[in-house]
Amino acid sequence: MRPFGDMLRRNKGPILWTACSIGLVALGLYLYYVMPVKDLGPAQPISFSHRVHSGVKEIQCEFCHSYVDRSRHPGIPPVEKCLYCHKYIIANHPEIKKEHRYFDTETSTPWVKVNYLPEHVFFNHQRHIKKEIVCEQCHGKVETKDRLQGVSFQMGFCIACHREKKANLDCWSACHN
Ligand code: HEC
Ligand code: HEC
Ligand code: HEC
Numbered sequence: 155m156r157p158f159g160d161m162l163r164r165n166k167g168p169i170l171w172t173a174c175s176i177g178l179v180a181l182g183l184y185l186y187y188v189m190p191v192k193d194l195g196p197a198q199p200i201s202f203s204h205r206v207h208s209g210v211k212e213i214q215c216e217f218c219h220s221y222v223d224r225s226r227h228p229g230i231p232p233v234e235k236c237l238y239c240h241k242y243i244i245a246n247h248p249e250i251k252k253e254h255r256y257f258d259t260e261t262s263t264p265w266v267k268v269n270y271l272p273e274h275v276f277f278n279h280q281r282h283i284k285k286e287i288v289c290e291q292c293h294g295k296v297e298t299k300d301r302l303q304g305v306s307f308q309m310g311f312c313i314a315c316h317r318e319k320k321a322n323l324d325c326w327s328a329c330h331n
């Protein structure tokens with residue numbers, strides 16, 4: 155064991171450097187792969203990107219969320235609507251093949267919902283869209299995101315705008331039921 159101890163002592167510098175480098179690389183890998191990434195929503199069954207569709211290709215929100223000015227819920231487009239384009243565009247992309255699988259088996263795509271309001275809060279898109287409030291005011295810059303993250307809607311957020319726009323502030327009869 156003696157010579158080994160000598161060797162360690164003689165090469166203290168390089169060994170320390172190596173150890174430090176390995177430590178730094180490990181830390182880097184940890185931060186890159188394991189740390190929860192901020193500003194990135196949950197993985198979806200098909201890696202759909204709002205940045206590509208709304209940002210780069212400038213497809214209108216209403217084209218996909220067609221019920222937004224007509225009902226309480228904007229709705230998520232059915233896979234038929236995706237195939238309307240993707241029958242022709244990048245038809246052989248593996249993610250588009252998933253669309254065909256959902257379509258052929260008549261399964262609705264299990265999109266992970268990201269926005270919630272508490273059970274007792276009443277919210278209606280139609281009323282807001284009719285007053286020309288843009289999506290961005292509540293949902294942020296959706297067209298820059300690959301994976302959407304939910305917004306945590308606090309009551310103060312609703313109230314602040316209702317006060318400013320002189321909308322209904324009678325919470326108990328209007329917003330809570
Ligand atoms: C109005 C046409 C249109 C509709 C509707 C549409 N897409 Fe696309 N999609 C595109 C275009 C254009 C591209 C870019 C293709 C390219 O990169 O050449 C694209 C790209 C993609 C990609 C590849 C993205 C990447 O990272 O390169 C996926 C996955 C995708 N779409 C999924 C969907 C899904 C799921 C739906 C339905 C919810 C949908 N698309 C609806 C036009 C459309
Ligand atoms: C090509 C179709 C398409 C277009 C265009 C599109 N969306 Fe979407 N949107 C989807 C799909 C599919 C989902 C479900 C998957 C996801 O969350 O990424 C979704 C989800 C969402 C959600 C989250 C729903 C939830 O889970 O609570 C919001 C908010 C949203 N879209 C807003 C917008 C806005 C604002 C625009 C315009 C800037 C827009 N979308 C344009 C297809 C589209
Ligand atoms: C005044 C705020 C506000 C505006 C403006 C607004 N949203 Fe929303 N949106 C919400 C809230 C709050 C929820 C979650 C509650 C719910 O699901 O009803 C939501 C949920 C959604 C969802 C989830 C899907 C669903 O059916 O539950 C989609 C998609 C969406 N919004 C799209 C849009 C689009 C597209 C626009 C613009 C045309 C828009 N929103 C404008 C507040 C807003």
Ligand code: HEC
Pocket residue numbers: 275276277278281282285287291292307311312313315316319321322328329
């Ligand atoms: C950016 C501004 C804005 C935000 C944010 C906003 N609202 Fe509104 N809201 C309005 C306006 C303006 C009206 C009036 C619409 C009308 O007169 O038809 C309205 C109307 C309503 C109504 C109908 C009230 C009635 O008279 O019956 C309800 C319910 C409501 N909002 C709930 C909410 C909730 C819940 C939130 C938060 C998640 C919210 N709003 C966020 C602007 C906003």
